[in-house]
Amino acid sequence: MSEGRAMDERMQRLADMRDDPAVDLSLDANAIGGLLAGIFGADVTGSDGRCASCSTVSVMGTMRVYMRGPGIVVRCPACTQVVLRVVETPRGTMVDLRGVAAVRLPG
Amino acid sequence: MAIEWQLGTVSSTRDETATVRTFTLGLPAWAGHRPGQHVDLRLTADDGYSVERSYSIASEPERAREVDITVERIPGGEVSPFLHEVVVPGDRLEVRGPIGGYFVWEAALGGPLLLVAGGSGVVPLMAMARHRARAGMSIPTRLVFSSRTYDEVIYREELDRLAAARDGFEVVHTLTRGQPPGWTGFSRRIDEAMLADALEPLGAATRAYACGPTALVEVVANALVRLGLPPDRIRTERFGPTGT
Amino acid sequence: MTERFVTRGFVGRRDQGTSDDGIAPDDRRRRTPPGQYLTSDFPVLSAGPTPRTPLDRWSLRIEGLVDRPVEWSWEQLLALPARDWVVDISCVTKWTHLDMRWKGVSVDTLLEGVELDPRAAFAIAWSDGGYTTNLPLGDVLNNQAFVAYEYDGRPLAPEHGGPARLVVPARYFWKSAKWIRGLRLQDRDEPGFWESLGYNNRGDQWLEERYSGD
Numbered sequence: 001m002s003e004g005r006a007m008d009e010r011m012q013r014l015a016d017m018r019d020d021p022a023v024d025l026s027l028d029a030n031a032i033g034g035l036l037a038g039i040f041g042a043d044v045t046g047s048d049g050r051c052a053s054c055s056t057v058s059v060m061g062t063m064r065v066y067m068r069g070p071g072i073v074v075r076c077p078a079c080t081q082v083v084l085r086v087v088e089t090p091r092g093t094m095v096d097l098r099g100v101a102a103v104r105l106p107g
Numbered sequence: 108m109a110i111e112w113q114l115g116t117v118s119s120t121r122d123e124t125a126t127v128r129t130f131t132l133g134l135p136a137w138a139g140h141r142p143g144q145h146v147d148l149r150l151t152a153d154d155g156y157s158v159e160r161s162y163s164i165a166s167e168p169e170r171a172r173e174v175d176i177t178v179e180r181i182p183g184g185e186v187s188p189f190l191h192e193v194v195v196p197g198d199r200l201e202v203r204g205p206i207g208g209y210f211v212w213e214a215a216l217g218g219p220l221l222l223v224a225g226g227s228g229v230v231p232l233m234a235m236a237r238h239r240a241r242a243g244m245s246i247p248t249r250l251v252f253s254s255r256t257y258d259e260v261i262y263r264e265e266l267d268r269l270a271a272a273r274d275g276f277e278v279v280h281t282l283t284r285g286q287p288p289g290w291t292g293f294s295r296r297i298d299e300a301m302l303a304d305a306l307e308p309l310g311a312a313t314r315a316y317a318c319g320p321t322a323l324v325e326v327v328a329n330a331l332v333r334l335g336l337p338p339d340r341i342r343t344e345r346f347g348p349t350g351t
Numbered sequence: 352m353t354e355r356f357v358t359r360g361f362v363g364r365r366d367q368g369t370s371d372d373g374i375a376p377d378d379r380r381r382r383t384p385p386g387q388y389l390t391s392d393f394p395v396l397s398a399g400p401t402p403r404t405p406l407d408r409w410s411l412r413i414e415g416l417v418d419r420p421v422e423w424s425w426e427q428l429l430a431l432p433a434r435d436w437v438v439d440i441s442c443v444t445k446w447t448h449l450d451m452r453w454k455g456v457s458v459d460t461l462l463e464g465v466e467l468d469p470r471a472a473f474a475i476a477w478s479d480g481g482y483t484t485n486l487p488l489g490d491v492l493n494n495q496a497f498v499a500y501e502y503d504g505r506p507l508a509p510e511h512g513g514p515a516r517l518v519v520p521a522r523y524f525w526k527s528a529k530w531i532r533g534l535r536l537q538d539r540d541e542p543g544f545w546e547s548l549g550y551n552n553r554g555d556q557w558l559e560e561r562y563s564g565d
Contacts, residue, residue, distance in 0.1 A: 026345070027345050028345045030145070030344055031145075033145070033208075034110055034204070045206065045209050045210075046207070059209050060209075061210065066399055068394075068397060069396035069398050070444060070545050071545065071549075085548055087545070089549040089550075091562065094549035096548055112356075114356065149358075150361045150363075151355050151357050152362050152363050155355065158363065185363065199356070199358075200358065
């Protein structure tokens with residue numbers, strides 16, 4: 001992809017984001033650090049994670065979290081595909097980790 | 108190991124603006140924190156219904172066994188009106204933390220430092236500024252802070268005092284909705300030109316931390332990259348309408 | 352398990368001001384499913400970024416166990432017989448909004464032009480952005496479901512599922528797939544985005560079927 005077109009697409013995404021009320025509904029995964037610690041056994045907000053869809057490695061705390069809905073959805077900041085999903089049910093917490101190819105645990 | 112919940116006691120509150128209040132929570136079992144980290148708060152009704160919210164720690168780690176959280180009252184929210192209208196000193200709240208391994212700065216990391224805040228995004232950056240002052244280090248630091256109006260500037264007086272210490276800490280305010288008579292500061296949203304100005308005296312080795320609404324943080328991060336800051340020196344934290 | 356600490360004075364969400372909606376209080380109570388609170392808002396809930404398919408590239412498709420797949424462009428959808436729908440909507444996150452006003456096309460109308468294979472038993476709705484949800488075929492026939500493109504007299508906003516979304520009023524709102532692009536008729540069920548992660552497969556709000564096992 002040429003640099004010019006990549007820049008245009010980024011500017012378009014940025015413009016879309018400013019108009020998108022759903023943007024303000026997304027935080028970064030830093031906001032669910034406590035929940036992630038319960039899943040991974042450690043505070044992984046500062047840890048590298050690899051997206052199973054596009055293989056990009058990002059710091060877990062920078063992944064996008066959508067949490068105003070029936071459950072929590074974490075998406076890759078590079079490709080927006082689902083990395084992780086969580087639903088808290090009365091019978092326990094359901095976690096779908098298929099979008100996480102790998103996480104480097106701290107320690 | 109999951110991070111355990113502990114009980115904190117509200118020891119005092121302080122109104123920062125008409126809609127923003129700081130709560131000091133005494134936590135006897137608190138193991139300390141790093142500036143930029145946050146806590147989770149859990150509220151439980153007597154029928155078992157519970158909600159959780161995350162709040163950045165506003166206080167510096169040098170204050171032992173207590174943390175400050177600064178909460179903006181969001182009309183119609185489920186938690187912030189409760190905190191503002193019901194909670195008084197003596198009340199106990201469930202707290203979990205500290206959490207966060209990414210949006211963190213300690214004096215040992217050095218500077219120069221560029222802190223960029225939109226509204227209540229200033230809270231974790233304040234922990235960094237307070238820590239910097241307590242650590243007695245004259246790390247060149249610039250805080251670029253966007254607020255709606257003069258009266259809505261959180262920590263306004265304390266920021267004035269920190270800047271008056273003349274130890275390398277400067278604040279650049281921008282007021283985007285209304286300015287007081289005689290205002291000579293900025294009155295537009297934070298943009299690349301404003302950041303270029305702030306960055307210029309700090310230089311290419313600057314560490315940048317930006318916190319606020321998602322759209323602002325995205326604009327800032329992109330601008331800083333265009334200004335030549337390496338992406339790994341830019342840390343961001345997005346505040347949605349949290350605290351609601 | 353240790354007893355949970357109760358926060359003094361915290362009660363959580365309660366009914367919000369809906370006194371000027373013209374509905375008698377008894378009616379309001381009767382129409383509020385168990386465990387729900389009433390709102391006059393239309394909360395925006397999301398599992399991802401808002402899709403932005405340009406209308407000239409948008410289509411709605413019926414495929415699967417039908418004699419042949421059928422597809423409508425945006426203009427073709429708007430040309431189909433449509434009607435106004437005033438329905439009560441309940442979200443599993445506990446809000447209920449009475450008398451929401453939509454305009455759209457009944458799923459019955461969409462299925463008029465196709466012949467259903469007798470084995471077709473389930474409708475899987477799929478959307479831009481990757482969302483899916485599943486419904487027994489019987490739950491979307493007989494005016495129980497429609498594809499809406501207007502809300503409250505205005506084009507459906509993107510953050511609420513525009514240009515078009517599915518609406519199934521008798522089920523929790525997660526079944527009303529936003530940004531719908533098609534229905535696939537199948538003989539086997541296929542739990543969708545939330546159904547596969549602990550939410551109820553059917554989602555009847557009157558039976559409070561929120562989670563699997565309810």
